[in-house]
Amino acid sequence: MYKKILSKNxxxxxxxxxxxxLFILCVAWEWLISPLRPGGSWLILKGIPLLFAIxxxxxxxxxxxxxxxxxxxxxxxxxxxxxxxxxxxxxLALFETILATVGFVCLLIYLKPIKKEAKSLAKKNEK
Numbered sequence: 001m002y003k004k005i006l007s008k009n010x011x012x013x014x015x016x017x018x019x020x021x022l023f024i025l026c027v028a029w030e031w032l033i034s035p036l037r038p039g040g041s042w043l044i045l046k047g048i049p050l051l052f053a054i055x056x057x058x059x060x061x062x063x064x065x066x067x068x069x070x071x072x073x074x075x076x077x078x079x080x081x082x083x084x085x086x087x088x089x090x091x092l093a094l095f096e097t098i099l100a101t102v103g104f105v106c107l108l109i110y111l112k113p114i115k116k117e118a119k120s121l122a123k124k125n126e127k
Contacts, residue, residue, distance in 0.1 A: 081093075
């Protein structure tokens with residue numbers, strides 16, 4: 001099992017970990033730590049799209065990584081907006097922004113050589 005994990009690209013592993021941690025943070029934030037309403041709120045559902053991306057990122061599916069890199073921008077934006085709140089929400093928003101940014105950057109670094117190779121193949125096929 002460890003060989004399988006170690007054989008993966010480190011950026012792929014970091015992106016997967018960031019998405020998992022971001023999902024846990026979203027659920028904990030809106031359900032337990034500091035929900036908008038006592039007892040939790042429907043904002044807990046904001047973590048569900050992350051669940052759709054995690055398996056594809058783990059498997060290295062390029063298409064999933066492409067749309068996940070766009071999806072994660074919503075979490076960066078939410079973190080930056082909610083960072084203006086006070087108390088625990090400030091720290092949770094900061095953590096959300098950091099996790100989402102790490103996930104985004106790791107996805108881009110992982111995808112860059114793949115996109116470069118695809119472009120060079122397209123140029124060769126045109127000639």
